[in-house]
Amino acid sequence: MVTLEVKGLRTSFFTSSGVLPALVDVDLSVDAGETLAVVGESGSGKSLTALSLMRLITDPPGRIVGGQVLLEGIDLLALPEKEMRAVRGNRMSMIFQEPMTCLNPVITIGDQIAEALLMHRPISRRAARARALEMLDRVRIPDPHRRLDDYPHQLSGGMRQRVMIAMAIALEPRVLIADEPTTALDVSIQSQILELLSTLQKEERMAMIFITHDLGVVAEIADRVMVMYSGRTVEQAPVETIFDDPRHPYTQGLLGSIPDPLRRRQRLSEIPGTVPLLNGRPSGCSFGPRCSLVSDLCRVQVPPLITIRGVHVVACVHSNHRADLL
Amino acid sequence: MAKQNDFYRRFSRNWSGLVGLVFLILLTAVALAADKLYPGSPLQMVGQPMIWPFSDAAFPLGTDRLGRDLAAQLAHGARISLMIGLSATVFALLLGLLVGSLAGYFRGWVDSIVMRFCDLVATVPPFLLALVIVAVLGPSTLKVALAIGVSSWPPIARIVRAECLALREREFVLAAVTAGMSDLRIVLTQVLPNAMTPVIVMSSILVASAILNESSLAFLGFTDPNTVSWGIVIGNGKSELRTAWYIVMLPGFVILLTVLALNQVNDALNDALNPQLKDR
Secondary structure, three states: OOOEEEEEEEEEEEEOOEEEEEEEEEEEEEOOOOEEEEEOOOOOOHHHHHHHHOOOOOOOOEEEEEEEEEEOOEEHHHOOHHHHHHHEOOOEEEEOOOOOOOOOOOOOHHHHHHHHHHHHOOOOHHHHHHHHHHHHHHOOOOOHHHHOOOOHHHOOHHHHHHHHHHHHHOOOOOEEEEEOOOOOOOHHHHHHHHHHHHHHHHHHOOEEEEEEOOHHHHHHHOOEEEEEEOOEEEEEEEHHHHHHOOOOHHHHHHHHOOOOOOOOOOOOOOOOOOOOOHHHOOOOOOOHHHOOOOOHHHHHOOOOOEEEOOOEEEOOOOOOOOOOOO | OHHHHHHHHHHHOOHHHHHHHHHHHHHHHHHHOHHHHOOOOOOOEOOOOOOOOOOOOOOOOOEOOOOEEHHHHHHHHHHHHHHHHHHHHHHHHHHHHHHHHHHHHHOHHHHHHHHHHHHHHHHOOHHHHHHHHHHHHOOOHHHHHHHHHHHOOHHHHHHHHHHHHHHOOOHHHHHHHHOOOOHHHHHHHHHHHHHHHHHHHHHHHHHHHHHHHHHHHHHOOOOOOOOOOHHHHHHHHHHHOOOOOHHHHHHHHHHHHHHHHHHHHHHHHHHHHOHHHOOO
């Protein structure tokens, strides 16, 4: 059984100007010990997917209107809220982009980790504290004894993200969702955190969903990549395939906009335009207006996800067009 | 630890707050030791009536028109006055925190209903409300404290609500939800600890105003006549105001000092707890 399988996930916003479908038929799966990177520009629905998986869409206006989220075979969308609460942080946990604001400023980090443990496990406060210490050591915070009673403001950004990771994995979750966990950190810290995450993930055999817009990070950490655009999955493939043989023009565009450090004074290609607003999505393929290959067929019909060579799926009618990347 | 040291350092930089704190500590000590210092009931006749202060070594603060020792009355009165001040504040805090966090955290219709109720209470002048409650329930120390507490919670509720409204949008609350915390647990362990700074500052003011309110109630005779509080001493002395003004003056002066001390402590707390004012 796949650890986490999402089928046809749909999330919509119910506003006074009508129903706005924000996520449309998102499919994904991650297995234990595997990392799926979810890639896309701002507004493509990456974070919304993460929040939908955790069932944390604010209602109103948002609501999950269809699909299944199967965690080890159990549909999370069908669980009552109380049981869902027992899943959150316990079997499926999440780390966020801003380690500065995600920790409670008036509680010591030791107590915050212990609190997370006490919530889901029938253990004593003392045992929770001992476990918190152990976790700080596992995320390689130097001198954990001394740090246990520190407040978040006494730690650096990288350290705080380590604390967040410690909290997220303290309960040995099956799935870890990381929502741009390195975006707010500087580059040298970034790679340390990435390395830590992938080490811990391999040790714990967690399934990891890694949300990012940084393709360099994807290359470093992912096993498979899902590219999202305008609330839909547009391409999904193993990481090498995405970099070597992207078939969706959007993926090709994303890859084309990475600077190559070996070429100086290179003109970066960009994707013209921006992600369409929720209430202004074009008919047919929503990437159409920004696509150089757009044809009449694209304007009428939403291209279905088609499988090319087993594990590589893409939603584009022009998927035979190979990009000339370099 | 560093944070606490920082707090003490900033608090003690404010010398008037420090003086206020020392005064309050001494006052509490006197109140606690009242039975040792002045054994027996302070309402017993112990000497000649109307002895002026500083004229008889046995009664340094003099006696009232029934020959009761004023020093003893003030020491015992400190007990009741401080106790009412503190317990009224506790009542007001409990109500204010409950109402404010409900409204601020859950918003929506809970907020509307609860805050309209709060507005309703706030439209009645607090002192009149307390007066009515005591008149209905009857005067006893506990009921007076309850009445003052019930009439002074709306400002606390408003502050707590405003804090909660801001705090619930903070990411660490989302992180707590993501970690599987229930609403109650989030309010108690995540939101309220962050909302306490203005509440702590506010409560020192509340103690002061509760003491003043108690004195006013006592002056009007709306307290238990078998106890002694500063307000009761003033009330008893009002008929001799023209001949023996010291009977009213002495407890009045003590009340003034206490309220002043509480206000100074409040200022110092505000400075020490508010990081924006750190280097003022």
